Amino acid sequence: MIKLRGFNKIHTLASFMTDNQQAVLQIDPATNPELASRIVSILEAQKDKPGSLMVILNEIQAKIGFVSEPIQQFIADHLRIPVSKVHGVITFYSFFTTQPRGKHTIKFCMGTACYVGGAPQLIDKAKQLIGIEMGKTTEDGNITMEECRCVGACSQAPVVVVDETIHGRVKPSKMATIVRTLERQDSEG
Numbered sequence: 809m810i811k812l813r814g815f816n817k818i819h820t821l822a823s824f825m826t827d828n829q830q831a832v833l834q835i836d837p838a839t840n841p842e843l844a845s846r847i848v849s850i851l852e853a854q855k856d857k858p859g860s861l862m863v864i865l866n867e868i869q870a871k872i873g874f875v876s877e878p879i880q881q882f883i884a885d886h887l888r889i890p891v892s893k894v895h896g897v898i899t900f901y902s903f904f905t906t907q908p909r910g911k912h913t914i915k916f917c918m919g920t921a922c923y924v925g926g927a928p929q930l931i932d933k934a935k936q937l938i939g940i941e942m943g944k945t946t947e948d949g950n951i952t953m954e955e956c957r958c959v960g961a962c963s964q965a966p967v968v969v970v971d972e973t974i975h976g977r978v979k980p981s982k983m984a985t986i987v988r989t990l991e992r993q994d995s996e997g
Contacts, residue, residue, distance in 0.1 A: 835908070836878035846871065847879065851886050861887070865897060865904060874905045902956060910945040910952035912990050914938075915969040919958030925965035926980070931955075933980040937987050950994060951987075 837844035847868060854864045864883065868875055875883075875898055884891035898904045914934060916927050931942060931953075938951055945952040961967045964976025970986060978986075 837882040917967040921962040921965035
């Protein structure tokens with residue numbers, strides 16, 4: 809607890825923070841003992857395996873959903889390696905993310921065939937429909953939009969990957985259907 813000048817009550821730091829600042833505290837193992845415990849159990853189980861850093865990062869991504877900068881620092885400290893080594897792996901491999909993703913992820917293939925086939929127009933339409941920029945998540949945590957490199961479905965260009973489902977030969981007019989389907993799934997589920 810901290811006491812601020814001009815206030816008669818003692819306030820917690822959290823009472824002066826925005827929701828986003830509070831969310832950042834929750835994803836920092838230094839301030840979240842439950843998160844730290846989950847990460848330590850992964851680190852202890854995997855640290856002696858060959859290629860352990862990649863194994864550890866994969867498992868943390870799978871169980872927590874992302875590997876934030878505070879989590880990267882926690883891993884580096886625990887493994888006694890430079891944080892730059894952890895960060896280098898995270899930023900090299902596109903399947904790692906440093907931010908929490910939404911319940912659903914819409915990925916736009918930006919490989920050559922998809923780009924030439926109209927991926928930029930699909931992105932513009934999706935931004936218009938969903939109201940967020942690329943790399944961002946809706947405020948309700950439902951949808952994250954991301955760009956990705958070639959998904960290997962070039963004959964189906966342009967391609968959009970929704971969660972794990974590949975949609976090929978997508979036109980901007982089909983984006984509304986894709987978004988409505990995700991919204992309908994959530995209202996039914």
